[in-house]
Amino acid sequence: MRKILIVDDDQKTRTLLKTYLEKNQYEVYLAHNGESFLAEFNRYADELSLVILDVMLPDTDGFVLCKTVRHRSNVPIIMLTASSDETDRVVGLELGADDYVSKPYSPRELLARIKAIHRRTGMDSAAAPRYYRFVGFTLDTVERTVTDPNGNLVPLTGLDFQLLKYFVEHAGDILDRSALCEGTRGRDSGPLDRFLDVQISRLRLRLNDGGKHPLLIKTVRGAGYVFSADVTSSNA
Structure with a gap:
């Protein structure tokens, strides 16, 4: 229970x-x-x-x-x-x-x-994979942690983690703002929609993906964002 x-x-x-x-x-x-x-x-x-x-x-x-x-x-x-x-x-x-x-x-x-x-957070989906891996990073859906290629924990807030988890689960898909808000907060975009851009910028910095030309989380002009890294998933 x-x-x-x-x-x-x-x-x-x-x-x-x-x-x-x-x-x-x-x-x-x-x-x-x-x-x-x-x-x-x-x-x-x-x-x-x-x-x-x-x-x-x-x-x-x-x-x-x-x-x-x-x-x-x-x-x-x-x-x-x-x-x-x-x-x-x-x-x-x-x-x-x-x-x-x-x-x-x-x-x-x-x-x-x-x-x-x-x-x-995966608590109602026992069949979902536990780990997602991309360019040396590992996201653990059970411990709700992310480690970098050197094995160090990446400091993420709860919402940062949810956003990254949604991105890796939909790697390669162009995600508009409504989809990202719904996927991370379970609601349509609303007053906090403007906060999404700030959150994505912060997540990029946490993943060392900042700068003018991000490699992981790319902006698709007029459409949304796409997680462009190759992602693998497993339970071990």
């Missing part, structure tokens, strides 16, 4: 989500503030399949917790935000969150986001 840790300072919300998600075959741990969240995270970190962070908490904020989690783990993160400000969402994604849900939301919507992340 997949285990999810949720931090939200509203008791009714916590209780509602726990009841709803447990009915859908998830094991749920709850926290009411940053301190209790960190205690639970330290206890269950290696067992969690997903973390849900409320942005506004009484003793800290979800961004601080997101940064802390990402320093220690690649577990998928969903941010809950009551703000309509695009900046909050972009900040969360830059810190390593995998998705966000705006308040008010329904438990059904959140469940859909959870399932989408589990599909994208």
Whole structure:
């Protein structure tokens, strides 16, 4: 059974989500503030399949917790935000969150986001290959890591990893902005569409693929982007 840790300072919300998600075959741990969240995270970190962070908490904020989690783990993160400000969402994604849900939301919507992340991270697809290799790099879909040709870990946020994973899974295909947004965030391009260009530029730098003429992630004028490297996949 997949285990999810949720931090939200509203008791009714916590209780509602726990009841709803447990009915859908998830094991749920709850926290009411940053301190209790960190205690639970330290206890269950290696067992969690997903973390849900409320942005506004009484003793800290979800961004601080997101940064802390990402320093220690690649577990998928969903941010809950009551703000309509695009900046909050972009900040969360830059810190390593995998998705966000705006308040008010329904438990059904959140469940859909959870399932989408589990599909994208390979947790709902046992037949999918574990490793993707290209020009000396290795992407591990289980550990959610990327190593360079020298065997060193490449520092990627959760969203960076999702974007690269989507590229290697569709190597050689021209991917437009809508496809990339849907493939990495499970939603159509919207307010965060402009963030995609920044994210791709950052990913290129992480892969030493920057400069005027990138070799791995190429821009196709008027059409989108294409991952041009040869990619092989395996389970060993």
